[in-house]
Amino acid sequence: MEDERIGHNVVRLIGRVSGEVVARELPSGDHLATFRLVVPRQDPAPGRPRVDTIDVACWSGRTRRVAGRLEEGVVVAVEGALRRRFFVAGAGRASRYEVEAQRLRRVPG
Secondary structure (H helix, E strand, C coil): CCCCCCCCCCEEEEEEEEEEEEEEECCCCCEEEEEEEEEEECCCCCCCCEEEEEEEEECCHHHHHHHHCCCCCCEEEEEEEEEEEEEEECCEEEEEEEEEEEEEEECCC
16 A cells, blocks of 8 residues: 555646547557646736646546547546656657546536
């Protein structure tokens, strides 16, 4: 059993879907759906709204199905964990942080 005093990795976000959801099959045969989530940032400077744009990855069948029904501008709640993904790009090896969705739901309104 892990000791939560050492640390834990839990992410909860509510934001708007930006762009379209991209579903693909990886060379390994795994299926993945990804999208970007725009989340308002709490900024102390009045009158200057800021946002964070966060990549969300949906690996489970359930989160892929929900993601597949999302459209741009829809507000969603995401619960999951922060992950660092490594890949090969044109300039060599690279990495990116994304949220791995464990639960995904539309937020009314």
